[in-house]
Amino acid sequence: MLLCNRLRLCDGKRTDRGGHRADIPELRQGNNVITFENVAYTYGGGDLLSDVSLKLAPGSFHFLTGPSGAGKSTFLKLAYAELTATSGRVILFDRDVKSLSRDDVARTRRRIGIVHQDCKFLDHMTLAANMALPFTVSDRESSPQDLDDLLAWVGLKHLADALPPQLSGGERQRAALARAVIVDPDVILADEPTGNVDWEMSLRILTLLVELNKMGKTILVATHDLNLIRQAKAQIQARVLRIARHRVQLAGADL
């Protein structure tokens, strides 16, 4: 409950914690946060994704599966505007990515929390400073209490002053998750967040993601860990998307 208060998400309204936005009309109206319309992505002359159409509704929980090299990471990169679709439209918060300037992309990413399998940090800064980075880069102050609570939530409070190279794989994953949610994003995109950790730590990370989803966050997790997906489906209503032959299809019934 403390975390819920700190993140100020439970009442369904967004509270302006840094003056950058006080309200998200599209979410109140139930608009989709991420929409793919006939998206194709070609690299080196070959199709990685082809004719992908889907909508992620606010508060939904999706898994994205598929074999290695199927295009899961590419899909996520398209979803946070790291890549631009070769054809079709990717719409983030009602804006076509192709119409976004570089500054618009930066502003949009403040509404998207991103967690990578090989989560990167600034190694010369403490864990606490890394956690606060999304605030720092937008010239806003982070509350020390919020930082403490967030670190406690992911079980890393005792490592606040540690440097990232001193963290284990699981600690890094949880730290990346904490960094992703510190600015109260609308969407969490996680690329193989349990790829480098043991089963126990995978469950712990899953629990954190489920908690975030219950707070109203839209979650999309790319993973090939079917056990993790089954574990999640036992706790929440999650849908499973599968990339096969360059296309994305619903695969929930098979799991």
Next chain:
Amino acid sequence: MRPPAAKPASPATRALEVVPPSGPTAWLTTFTAGAMTFLCVFALALSLASGRLANRWSEALARTSTIRLSAPVEQVQIQTDAILAALATTPGIASYRLIDDAEMRALLEPWFGPGLPVETLPIPRLIEVVEADPPYDAEGLKQRLAAEAPGAILDDHTRWRRPLAEAASRIRLLGALSIVLIGAAMAAMITLAARAALATNAEVIRVLRLVGAKDSYIARAFVRRFTLRTLAGAAVGAAAGLLGVAALPAADAAGGFLTGLGFSGTGWLLPFALPPVAAMVAFLATRRAAFQKLRELT
């Protein structure tokens, strides 16, 4: 229980912190700025000294000439009187004076030492002539001197002063050009260092972009760091350059041009402007490089 948090750093300071504090380009930037500013101080000194010299020589060139009299001992005074009489009646001459033995001794002292018995040596007599405006007719005076004082030669200094004045002007120009080139070279080297730093920190930039940093924020972090490094290096270089110039021998007539190489009066203040100028060059160069590199990297 964690200790109470220190006073929060300003956004600018925090922006600075996101760039790793050291790297292979850190010393390069500081050293380049220091070395270039050091050289710039000397180029500035050279340019200013050349300017002073060019002005002095040009002024002298425009106004003075010398009559040199070489004659048998018994003819010296007779021909000297004839020359002075001719000068007194020649229009276009503002003044003239015979260089006396004491002044002649002072002129020759750098070469022959003190106490030279000039009165016993067959040294030509010299008469300095300052022309009026409009000047005298040099050709007419030469012909008159040839008739009335055959041992007299009118030297209007043009032969040797004009090339020297032109050389001084060129040196002044070269000094100014050197300053521009040094500035451009510094900008180029800092640009290279900045681009190398950005490339080295590609992963840092990727992290910053992922958490929502705008290009302007990332560029600002690098630009501040490079500007401060350049300012520090340039300050050291300027101080070293000033000490070097101050250590040069003082200007004196005997030493001529070389000992006059330095600053005079308010000219000593000019090197203090170099560090801020270097910092501005670094700011502009790094900013341009940063935005270019950011577009390439992400």
